Amino acid sequence: MVARKSLKGDYCPSARSLDVIGDWWSLLIVRDAFDGLTRFGEFQKSLGIAKNILTERLKTLVASGILELVPTSEGGARMEYRLTAMGKDLFPVMVALRQFGERHLFEPAEDHSLLVDRASGQPVHLDIRAQDGRLIGPDETVIVRIPEET
Amino acid sequence: MVARKSLKGDYCPSARSLDVIGDWWSLLIVRDAFDGLTRFGEFQKSLGIAKNILTERLKTLVASGILELVPTSEGGARMEYRLTAMGKDLFPVMVALRQFGERHLFEPAEDHSLLVDRASGQPVHLDIRAQDGRLIGPDETVIVRIPEET
DNA sequence: AGTGTTGGTTTAATAATGCAACCAATCTTG
DNA sequence: CAAGATTGGTTGCATTATTAAACCAACACT
Numbered sequence A, B: 001m002v003a004r005k006s007l008k009g010d011y012c013p014s015a016r017s018l019d020v021i022g023d024w025w026s027l028l029i030v031r032d033a034f035d036g037l038t039r040f041g042e043f044q045k046s047l048g049i050a051k052n053i054l055t056e057r058l059k060t061l062v063a064s065g066i067l068e069l070v071p072t073s074e075g076g077a078r079m080e081y082r083l084t085a086m087g088k089d090l091f092p093v094m095v096a097l098r099q100f101g102e103r104h105l106f107e108p109a110e111d112h113s114l115l116v117d118r119a120s121g122q123p124v125h126l127d128i129r130a131q132d133g134r135l136i137g138p139d140e141t142v143i144v145r146i147p148e149e150t
Numbered sequence C: 001a002g003t004g005t006t007g008g009t010t011t012a013a014t015a016a017t018g019c020a021a022c023c024a025a026t027c028t029t030g
Numbered sequence D: 001c002a003a004g005a006t007t008g009g010t011t012g013c014a015t016t017a018t019t020a021a022a023c024c025a026a027c028a029c030t
Helices: A013-021 A026-034 A040-047 A049-063 A090-105 B011-021 B026-033 B040-047 B051-064 B093-106
Strands: A067-071 A079-083 A113-117 A125-129 A143-147 B067-069 B081-085 B112-117 B126-127 B140-144
Touching: A013 B026, A013 B093, A026 A040, A026 A049, A026 A079, A026 A090, A026 B011, A040 A049, A040 B081, A049 A143, A067 B026, A090 A125, A090 B112, A090 B126, A125 B026, A125 B093, B011 B026, B011 B051, B011 B081, B026 B040, B026 B051, B026 B081, B026 B093, B040 B051, B051 B067, B051 B081, B067 B112, B093 B126, B112 B140
Parallel strands: none
Antiparallel strands: A067 A079, A113 B140, A125 B126, A143 B112, B067 B081
16 A cells, blocks of 8 residues: 555644545445444445445544444444544534535535434534634634644 | 446435545645645645646536636736635534544644634634534434425 | 746556455344 | 354455656746
């Protein structure tokens, strides 16, 4: 595996994230995991992914600490894939992707799914704010380099 | 291009988003665009991507409405790639990816970059809230199916 | 007018992906 | 508890995507 450039060493946090979950299938697997799927066969059926590819993706997701392989809750010898705490931290990524899709990738008359607060049934909101609570857009931000403290 | 399954028809908004920007390079190009890069050569140099692939990715990003090709600000005959309004709506996705990376993909002593509010110099926050302002995690949400209204 | 830069295209080699067949271990049913 | 079905893969081959390098036309600069 020489070809595809690895971003592991990149100082940009987004690039590192993409290095881990930036391929075509990984985020779809994670989405299904958020939807409650846990078994190899469930992912395979839901995504229509080739089984060897699924095997490899699950393996790297486990190796990255996003999924873990635990004994199934029914107590059998079979295993299931579950989101770790780190995996659950991908929630904002999923919500952001979902909201972008909702906003731009559906026809007005087309039906789609919606993410709602279980308690109230109302849609959830994602926003980016400054420390003082102001809503912030891309033009009001800068990227600064934090040097390691020695 | 027959092989890779298209998710265009999927009812899940996240899947549709991934269909548009879910390949390996597109989000990195978008990240660079947020960082102010506009020219073919700038992207190519920044990413180290093969030029033919960059050509194709830029073409599809333009076709999807995320980038647009406009005459360069200096007035020459050359063109530059700029984020559209739709493209700028990917900001939350970039911020979410960045924060995931900051949290999980750097050693404590390693230096990295940080996204800050230009006005205050303080880091920006991304949160997911219910309508009443409560912070919401993955387990407090459900996905509901909105049927098209007829 | 000549030279370098920009923004590509083309070609050939290599890597990733898909697909179908196969297989061992588990689970279910009689 | 044996027989068949299901689960969770692995293997090999065909197809597709990506890369690297060479090439090229249009512009910009002097």
